[in-house]
Amino acid sequence: MQQMETSKPAARKDDAAVKLLKVAIDGPAGAGKSTVAQLVAKDLDLLYIDTGAMYRAATWLARKQGISTEDGEAIAKAASEATIRLEPGDESTNGRTRVYVNDEEITHAIRSHEISDLVSKVSTFSALRKLMVARQKEMIQRGGVVLDGRDIGTVVMPDADIKIYLTASVDVRAQRRLKDLQALGESPDLEDLAKAIAERDHRDSNRADGPLKQADDAIAIITDNMTIEQVVHAIVRLCVEQ
Numbered sequence: 001m002q003q004m005e006t007s008k009p010a011a012r013k014d015d016a017a018v019k020l021l022k023v024a025i026d027g028p029a030g031a032g033k034s035t036v037a038q039l040v041a042k043d044l045d046l047l048y049i050d051t052g053a054m055y056r057a058a059t060w061l062a063r064k065q066g067i068s069t070e071d072g073e074a075i076a077k078a079a080s081e082a083t084i085r086l087e088p089g090d091e092s093t094n095g096r097t098r099v100y101v102n103d104e105e106i107t108h109a110i111r112s113h114e115i116s117d118l119v120s121k122v123s124t125f126s127a128l129r130k131l132m133v134a135r136q137k138e139m140i141q142r143g144g145v146v147l148d149g150r151d152i153g154t155v156v157m158p159d160a161d162i163k164i165y166l167t168a169s170v171d172v173r174a175q176r177r178l179k180d181l182q183a184l185g186e187s188p189d190l191e192d193l194a195k196a197i198a199e200r201d202h203r204d205s206n207r208a209d210g211p212l213k214q215a216d217d218a219i220a221i222i223t224d225n226m227t228i229e230q231v232v233h234a235i236v237r238l239c240v241e242q
C-alpha cells in the first residue's frame with residue numbers, strides 16, 4: 001500500500017523570479033564551491049561567475065609581466081589595464097570557466113601549483129580587491145547569477161537572495177584534494193595537504209580586506225557526509241522555494 005503524502009510541497013517561485021536570482025556561495029578552499037556553483041547555475045539556467053579565477057588571472061598577469069607578487073599597487077595597476085574575460089567552460093575544461101587575459105587563454109595556466117600558491121597572497125592586496133569587487137559588481141547588476149568566492153555574501157553581493165556558506169572539515173578537504181591530485185598522476189602526502197589547507201584557511205580568514213567569513217544571513221552547509229548531488233539539490237531547493 002502506498003504511503004499518503006502528508007506534508008504539502010513548498011510553493012515554487014515563478015520562473016521569471018528564478019531567472020533573476022542572485023546566489024552567493026562562499027567558503028574555504030576545497031569545500032567544493034566551484035563544482036556546486038556550476039551545477040546550481042546550470043540547473044537554474046543562471047550565469048556562473050568564478051571570482052577566484054579573476055584573482056588567479058591577476059596573479060598570472062603579475063608573473064607574466066615580471067611584477068613582484070609583493071607589490072600590490074603594481075599588480076592592481078596591471079590588472080586595471082588588462083581585460084580579464086570569463087566564458088562558460090565545457091567538457092574539455094572539465095566544466096571549469098574559460099579565462100582570458102587580453103585575449104590570451106589561461107584557463108589551464110591559472111590552475112598550476114605556482115599560481116595556486118601565489119594567489120592566496122596576491123588576493124590580500126586591497127588595491128586589487130577594490131578593482132575586482134568593482135568589476136564583479138558590474139557583472140551582477142542584472143541578476144540571474146551564481147557567484148562563488150570568499151567575500152560574495154559579505155562584500156560583493158550583500159543583497160544576494162540566497163547566501164550559502166559551504167564548508168567541510170580540513171581532513172575531508174585534504175582527502176578530496178588527494179584524490180584530485182592522484183587522478184592527475186601526482187602522489188602528495190595527505191598530512192602535507194591538510195597542513196597547506198589549514199594555512200590557506202588561516203590566511204584567507206585573517207586578511208584585513210574581504211576576509212573569508214560567513215555572512216550573518218548565510219545558510220551553512222557542511223559537506224563532510226554529503227555527495228555533490230545532495231549539496232546541489234539542497235541549494236536548488238532553497239533557490240526555487242518561496
Ligand code: DC
Pocket residue numbers: 029051052053055056119120121123124148149150151152204
Ligand atoms: O576559489 P579559488 O581557489 O580559485 O580562489 C583563489 C584565491 O583567490 C584564494 O586564495 C582565495 C582568493 N579569493 C578571494 O580572496 N576572494 C574571492 N572572492 C575569490 C577568491
